[in-house]
Amino acid sequence: MRSRPNRRAVLTSSGKAKFPRAARLILLSTIVLVGTGAVLAVGQGMNLFVPRYQEFSDPLGRFANLNLGGPTDIANNAFFQDLGTNGRRCVTCHQASDAWSVTPPHIQARFNDTHGTDPIFRTNDGSGCPTQDVSTEDARRQAYSLILNKGLIRIEQTLPANAEFTVLNNDNPYGCTSLTAISSYRRPLPSTNLPYLSTVMWDGRETFKDANGHFIPVIDDLRHQATDATLGHAQAAVPPTAAQVQSILDFEIKVFTAQTSDLQAGELNQAGAKGGTGSLSTQDFFIGINDPLGGNPKGTAFNPVIFSLFDRWAHIQDRDFDEHTLARRAVAHGQQLFNSLPIAITGVAGLNDVLNQTVINGFCGTCHDSPNVGDHSVPAPLNIGLADLSRRTPDLPLITVSCNATGKIVQVSDMGRAMVTGKCADIGKFKGPILRGLGGRAPYFHNGSAATLLEVVNFYNTRFLLNLSDSDKSDLVAFLSTL
Numbered sequence: 401m402r403s404r405p406n407r408r409a410v411l412t413s414s415g416k417a418k419f420p421r422a423a424r425l426i427l428l429s430t431i432v433l434v435g436t437g438a439v440l441a442v443g444q445g446m447n448l449f450v451p452r453y454q455e456f457s458d459p460l461g462r463f464a465n466l467n468l469g470g471p472t473d474i475a476n477n478a479f480f481q482d483l484g485t486n487g488r489r490c491v492t493c494h495q496a497s498d499a500w501s502v503t504p505p506h507i508q509a510r511f512n513d514t515h516g517t518d519p520i521f522r523t524n525d526g527s528g529c530p531t532q533d534v535s536t537e538d539a540r541r542q543a544y545s546l547i548l549n550k551g552l553i554r555i556e557q558t559l560p561a562n563a564e565f566t567v568l569n570n571d572n573p574y575g576c577t578s579l580t581a582i583s584s585y586r587r588p589l590p591s592t593n594l595p596y597l598s599t600v601m602w603d604g605r606e607t608f609k610d611a612n613g614h615f616i617p618v619i620d621d622l623r624h625q626a627t628d629a630t631l632g633h634a635q636a637a638v639p640p641t642a643a644q645v646q647s648i649l650d651f652e653i654k655v656f657t658a659q660t661s662d663l664q665a666g667e668l669n670q671a672g673a674k675g676g677t678g679s680l681s682t683q684d685f686f687i688g689i690n691d692p693l694g695g696n697p698k699g700t701a702f703n704p705v706i707f708s709l710f711d712r713w714a715h716i717q718d719r720d721f722d723e724h725t726l727a728r729r730a731v732a733h734g735q736q737l738f739n740s741l742p743i744a745i746t747g748v749a750g751l752n753d754v755l756n757q758t759v760i761n762g763f764c765g766t767c768h769d770s771p772n773v774g775d776h777s778v779p780a781p782l783n784i785g786l787a788d789l790s791r792r793t794p795d796l797p798l799i800t801v802s803c804n805a806t807g808k809i810v811q812v813s814d815m816g817r818a819m820v821t822g823k824c825a826d827i828g829k830f831k832g833p834i835l836r837g838l839g840g841r842a843p844y845f846h847n848g849s850a851a852t853l854l855e856v857v858n859f860y861n862t863r864f865l866l867n868l869s870d871s872d873k874s875d876l877v878a879f880l881s882t883l
């Protein structure tokens with residue numbers, strides 16, 4: 401399936417990918433209707449190239465990966481190579497067919513195909529705790545329950561030396577109960593759309609400042625991240641070479657992922673819409689591009705209108721009515737809700753406390769402010785309450801800490817940013833992630849607690865008392881599904 405160079409997609413000035421007629425036929429043949437074989441293929445020698453453009457089906461339609469540096473020969477790129485000691489590669493947890501994350505149905509298929517011996521099933525961070533029994537297939541199904549059910553990977557962090565809190569109890573269902581080396585369980589963030597990141601990792605632990613206190617370029621954060629991932633997830637004995645790290649970066653930084661077709665709304669770049677990877681890959685971005693708190697380096701004021709991809713679908717005339725029109729109007733209305741629904745933001749550490757305002761009159765975009773991408777454009781992890789005791793499920797730990805200065809007791813399922821900074825104020829804080837290519841990578845949130853986009857919307861509806869009608873919820877979901 402090697403794409404020929406003369407048939408590559410051409411990015412036009414409008415940012416739309418255009419394909420010559422012959423190439424379109426080839427594209428159709430590369431629309432892989434994903435079975436388990438395709439999932440395993442990349443990285444295990446069956447698919448030798450990551451094409452320049454490839455589409456995959458997902459529960460909501462299809463998404464696309466645009467690989468601007470491609471076709472990429474996986475035999476020659478370190479992202480796909482075994483650089484460690486446990487058989488893991490970057491691609492083990494970042495799969496093309498899962499929008500460059502990795503999803504439970506495909507993880508389960510890998511378990512079934514290999515009786516739980518695929519390299520993703522390793523005790524260093526794939527099981528609930530390294531001490532669990534993995535000697536039989538049944539034991540492995542138990543030990544790997546979190547990754548099988550929710551796609552969660554164990555992240556172990558040592559209590560920072562300067563921690564402002566004391567861990568009183570660590571109730572961990574898998575036996576990792578240490579009070580100094582704390583285990584958290586998190587979704588693999590997608591290794592795509594990376595030029596739009598302000599913050600690397602859920603807790604920003606791979607986002608660094610230089611000696612003058614300025615954030616270093618994200619590309620350098622990603623170099624550091626690739627090295628740590630090789631030493632950690634892949635248990636390499638030695639760090640990857642500079643050339644290997646460069647090879648990983650050369651690949652991952654040029655990959656863009658977006659939904660491209662919706663079961664109801666049809667092709668997402670038709671009738672004036674700008675969905676899909678073409679326009680995404682040319683989106684303008686810089687750190688602070690639309691910061692609501694005055695952090696835009698150009699001084700431009702915050703604009704709550706974050707997404708403009710489906711503006712034209714708000715104005716489809718009745719004379720142009722076809723089988724997609726109702727669904728397209730719903731998507732446009734969902735976009736409008738994202739851009740303008742008033743949200744009274746309360747109790748969010750990182751916002752309300754920083755501004756010293758009990759209520760901030762905000763929008764979805766107050767925290768998802770990057771235009772047409774949706775992540776937080778500055779490194780500023782927030783606590784929206786997902787790790788709170790009230791939302792803890794029995795499959796996650798319950799960590800009880802006491803803040804030394806105040807004696808305040810806090811209970812969470814994940815300490816979040818506090819394990820990086822040691823600050824009580826950072827307990828339960830996570831970054832606002834990129835909102836593109838959502839359809840191919842459920843479940844959502846750092847702990848996979850929302851199985852569907854409707855569950856995401858229901859969380860916000862409850863958390864911020866939005867009082868959304870069923871039809872507004874459904875339109876918001878229709879919109880998020882097209883990103």
Ligand code: HEC
Pocket residue numbers: 479488489490491492493494520525553555586587588589590591594597599600601602603622625626627629630633634648652
């Ligand atoms: C065992 C599974 C696993 C492997 C192998 C793995 N990752 Fe990840 N990756 C994750 C998880 C889990 C996270 C999120 C962890 C967190 O934020 O605490 C992540 C996060 C990332 C991110 C951050 C994206 C963002 O939005 O901040 C990048 C980039 C990334 N991985 C690239 C890589 C590269 C490159 C390699 C190979 C060197 C690799 N990963 C290997 C599981 C894995």
Ligand code: HEC
Pocket residue numbers: 738743745748751762763764765766767768781782783784786830831832833834835838843844845846847856860876880
């Ligand atoms: C007060 C800040 C804030 C507001 C307002 C907000 N979000 Fe979020 N959002 C976040 C943070 C922080 C996360 C990551 C939370 C986590 O996983 O711990 C997140 C995560 C998400 C995710 C999951 C993405 C993924 O990859 O798992 C979606 C989808 C999302 N938000 C959509 C919305 C929508 C839709 C709205 C408006 C109804 C909204 N958000 C309003 C801060 C916010």
